[in-house]
Amino acid sequence: MNDAVPAPTPAPAPRRRARVRAPELIGKGGWLNTGGKDLTLADLRGKCVVVDFWTFCCINCLHVLDELRELEEKHRDTVVIIGVHSPKFVHEAEHQAVVDAVERYGVEHPVLDDPELATWKQYAVRAWPTLVVIDPEGYVVAQHAGEGHAHAIEKLVEELEAEHEAKGTLRRGDGPYVAPEPEPTTLRFPGKALLLPSGNLLVSDTTRHQLVELAADGESEVRRIGSGARGFADGTAEAAAFSEPQGLALLEDGSVVVADTVNHALRRLDVATGGVTTLAGTGRQWWQGSPTSGPAREVDLSSPWDVAVFGGRVWMAMAGVHQLWTYDPASETVEVAAGTTNEGLVDGPGAEAWFAQPSGLAAAGERLWLADSETSALRWVDTEGAVHTAVGTGLFDFGHRDGAAEQALLQHPLGVTALPDGSVAVSDTYNHALRRFDPATGEVTTLATDLREPSDAVVVGEDIVVVESARHRLTRLRLPEEAVRVDAVAHRTRRAATEVAPGALRLDVIFQAPAGQKLDTRYGPSTRLLVSSTPPELLLAGEGAGTDLARTLELDPSVPEGVLHVSAMAASCDDDPANEYPACHVHQQDWGVPVRVTGDGAARLPLVLAGMDTAEA
Numbered sequence: 001m002n003d004a005v006p007a008p009t010p011a012p013a014p015r016r017r018a019r020v021r022a023p024e025l026i027g028k029g030g031w032l033n034t035g036g037k038d039l040t041l042a043d044l045r046g047k048c049v050v051v052d053f054w055t056f057c058c059i060n061c062l063h064v065l066d067e068l069r070e071l072e073e074k075h076r077d078t079v080v081i082i083g084v085h086s087p088k089f090v091h092e093a094e095h096q097a098v099v100d101a102v103e104r105y106g107v108e109h110p111v112l113d114d115p116e117l118a119t120w121k122q123y124a125v126r127a128w129p130t131l132v133v134i135d136p137e138g139y140v141v142a143q144h145a146g147e148g149h150a151h152a153i154e155k156l157v158e159e160l161e162a163e164h165e166a167k168g169t170l171r172r173g174d175g176p177y178v179a180p181e182p183e184p185t186t187l188r189f190p191g192k193a194l195l196l197p198s199g200n201l202l203v204s205d206t207t208r209h210q211l212v213e214l215a216a217d218g219e220s221e222v223r224r225i226g227s228g229a230r231g232f233a234d235g236t237a238e239a240a241a242f243s244e245p246q247g248l249a250l251l252e253d254g255s256v257v258v259a260d261t262v263n264h265a266l267r268r269l270d271v272a273t274g275g276v277t278t279l280a281g282t283g284r285q286w287w288q289g290s291p292t293s294g295p296a297r298e299v300d301l302s303s304p305w306d307v308a309v310f311g312g313r314v315w316m317a318m319a320g321v322h323q324l325w326t327y328d329p330a331s332e333t334v335e336v337a338a339g340t341t342n343e344g345l346v347d348g349p350g351a352e353a354w355f356a357q358p359s360g361l362a363a364a365g366e367r368l369w370l371a372d373s374e375t376s377a378l379r380w381v382d383t384e385g386a387v388h389t390a391v392g393t394g395l396f397d398f399g400h401r402d403g404a405a406e407q408a409l410l411q412h413p414l415g416v417t418a419l420p421d422g423s424v425a426v427s428d429t430y431n432h433a434l435r436r437f438d439p440a441t442g443e444v445t446t447l448a449t450d451l452r453e454p455s456d457a458v459v460v461g462e463d464i465v466v467v468e469s470a471r472h473r474l475t476r477l478r479l480p481e482e483a484v485r486v487d488a489v490a491h492r493t494r495r496a497a498t499e500v501a502p503g504a505l506r507l508d509v510i511f512q513a514p515a516g517q518k519l520d521t522r523y524g525p526s527t528r529l530l531v532s533s534t535p536p537e538l539l540l541a542g543e544g545a546g547t548d549l550a551r552t553l554e555l556d557p558s559v560p561e562g563v564l565h566v567s568a569m570a571a572s573c574d575d576d577p578a579n580e581y582p583a584c585h586v587h588q589q590d591w592g593v594p595v596r597v598t599g600d601g602a603a604r605l606p607l608v609l610a611g612m613d614t615a616e617a
Contacts, residue, residue: 022134023122025051025082029095029113032102035178039082039110041138046171047080048160049134050153053125055088056101057374057412057430059303059319059357060147061129063285065105066262067150071157072109078161080175083111086120088128089398089412091430100453100470104189104207105244106230109177126607127591133157136164136171145608146589148287152514185472186221187212192306192415192456193467193474194248194256196271201458201465201474202256204245211245211258211269218465218474225274232263232283237274242267247306247361249314251329257314259304266296266304266316266327280327280334285320288569288588293335296327301334306415308361310368311383317358317370324350324358324370324381338387342530342567343590345375345394353387355379356395360427360456364418371413371426378410378426378437390437391426391444394534395592396563399490400431400446408444409490410435415456417464419479425464427454434466434477448477497594499601502557507531507542507564509549511587511609513572530567538562538595549609555597566591568609 022041031038041049052068054061072081085101087093092101093115102111114120123132123143131149133142133156142156164170191206199216210226223237231241245267247259256269257279265281280296281304290300302320309315314327315337323339338350339358346354358379360371368381377392391405399409415427419436425447426435434448434457453470459479466475509529513519519526525547533539542553549568569588589609 020140022049022132022138022140023119025084025112026118026122027084027112027114027116028118029085029098029115032099032111032113033107033178033180034110034176037176037178039112039176041134043176044080044082044134045138046136046164046169047175048075048078048136048157048164050079050081050157051123051132051134052081052083053086053120053123053128053130053132054083055086055092055128056098056105057089057092057357058128062105062262063147063303063320064129064131064150065107067147069108071150071154074154075157075161076175077172078170079157080177081109083107083109084119085111085113086117086125086128087115089430091411091432097453097470100189103180104469106207108179109175126593127589133160135160136169143608146587148587149514155514155516183472186219187472187474189469189472190455190467190474191244191246191469192248192259193458193465194250195458195460196250196256197254201460202248202269203467203474204248204258206244206246206261206469209242209244211242211248214474216460218476223274225269225276230262232260232265234267234277235275237276240267240276242276247304247308247317249307249309251309251314257307257327259307259316261303261305261319264301264303264320266301266307266314279329279332288341289571294333296332296334299334301325305357305359306361308363308368310361310363310381315361315363315368315381317361319357319359319373322355322357324355338381338385342565343374343395343592344532344534344565345372345377345389345392347379347387347389350381350385350387355387360413360415362416362418362424364422364424369416369418369424371416373412373414373429376410376412378413378416378424390424390439394563396534396594397490398430399488400428400433401488401490402435402444402446403488405437405442405444408437409488415454415467417457417459419459419464425457427456427466429453429455429469434464447479451475497561497596498605499598500555500595500605501599501601501603502555502597504603505542505553505555506604507551507553507566508604508606509566509568509609510606511549511568511570513570513575516575517572518575519570519572526571528567528569532565534563534565535559538564555595557597559597561594561596564591564593564595564605566593566607568607570609 131144189207191204194202213222225237233241243262258267266279281301286300286302304316305319306317316325344354356374359373362369376398378390398411401409411430414429417425423438428435455469456467540554
């Protein structure tokens with residue numbers, strides 16, 4: 001018998017993380033905001049690099065641009081943000097359109113125009129937006145899909161700064177950003193327009209964060225409202241501040257309600273004095289779990305893009321959460337009117353309908369028309385609150401085709417205008433066209449082409465005045481008796497399909513709470529997963545909602561291709577026992593994954609919901 005005391009089992013050695021070298025940044029469109037210089041990762045060595053994969057049609061991408069501004073300013077000497085523009089729509093692959101978007105949305109960092117998605121593929125990106133963090137030695141250390149990750153990225157940046165300062169591999173100093181020269185135009189990427197009772201035109205001068213009143217000729221400047229600096233402040237015409245205002249609507253008392261988009265607020269303009277006050281919103285962006293009704297100044301909103309008065313209430317195209325909300329001037333309250341926050345095209349009662357970035361509204365009789373931009377659709381709401389689709393089929397089909405409504409195609413429209421005869425003009429933004437839908441005949445025709453990113457239009461007598469956003473002007477057209485015919489063009493989203501095997505497909509939504517946080521299970525399950533498909537026949541089993549982030553789907557082998565719509569949510573809270581009131585965070589991402597069913601396709605589809613160390617994936 002051996003009486004010797006056994007040696008203790010040694011603790012396992014720490015697992016060594018695999019280091020993944022970041023692929024080079026390449027794109028056929030070249031670089032913007034660098035003073036004409038091409039950049040390589042070698043040029044960025046010594047910096048913490050955040051690569052932002054975005055496309056300018058995507059509201060979530062625009063949210064991320066805004067989220068990154070504070071990080072960009074606070075860590076300007078150690079962090080370089082690189083935008084990689086990866087287009088969804090055909091128009092977004094045009095180089096000049098990317099140039100315009102970079103200025104339009106105030107992007108103050110280098111941007112790589114990647115029209116062929118070369119870098120997107122090298123980094124295995126699956127969704128817009130996606131953020132990749134590269135350390136000062138050129139290795140990928142994290143990847144985040146969706147928005148709301150700026151806090152986690154800043155913590156990671158601070159860790160990288162400390163680590164590489166100690167190693168001597170951190171390089172401080174100015175980054176490669178070179179600001180472009182400003183252009184001296186009266187308007188700069190105007191968004192929406194409104195005919196005032198005086199006959200003058202009020203225009204949201206979006207990129208300059210102002211409202212501009214023009215004379216009836218649409219050119220002569222009468223006055224400006226707003227300081228011109230991005231901000232959120234009430235006050236006089238000179239002192240008030242906006243952040244990328246868009247929609248405008250006239251209230252019964254003669255004042256104007258303004259969709260102050262990036263401030264997530266509704267503002268009121270007193271036309272007589274030029275004074276600005278806030279009607280709704282807190283200045284904070286709405287997140288899952290926040291109140292969806294209540295006193296207007298106490299409820300968060302999310303990127304209201306347009307407004308219209310319908311049924312005695314102000315309706316908001318809440319682009320940021322794919323919903324319609326209303327503001328009641330009498331009770332000074334807001335509430336959700338339609339939409340579930342899921343992104344897609346589903347008609348029916350307001351509480352069940354799905355939208356995809358509604359961006360234009362126009363009231364006409366018993367219908368509220370809306371431009372649902374990401375589904376390239378024209379839709380409408382009836383007086384009972386039910387949602388209907390006039391033109392459009394879903395997230396991935398778009399083009400320029402006239403004819404019967406069920407066959408017609410639009411491309412990312414941003415505006416709708418009620419016409420005197422009961423028809424509707426559509427500012428068909430990415431087709432550079434003004435289109436017309438006639439409810440009486442169900443036909444779509446083209447009224448005008450060779451516009452440049454029209455985003456709104458207003459009827460003035462027998463004319464229609466179009467906001468040519470990318471030409472920085474208003475353009476007056478005579479409403480023609482006959483439409484201009486154009487050749488039909490149809491497209492599908494450029495993103496390559498994922499090849500999957502028929503039958504059982506394992507869907508894994510990978511979520512790891514950011515450093516310093518843990519899953520929040522205090523009030524039940526902390527995760528949610530919703531799955532559907534287009535066409536519905538693609539899924540034999542696995543559709544619907546549940547709380548498990550892993551699920552086995554069954555694909556119909558007789559359906560060769562389609563789109564899997566996946567919406568995932570997870571809640572986490574700060575994991576600090578010393579903090580009596582930890583902050584809680586909601587992480588949400590919607591994916592539309594084009595799939596092609598093939599015999600040798602993958603049997604597993606992994607999707608990353610939140611930030612995690614890629615070496616641990």
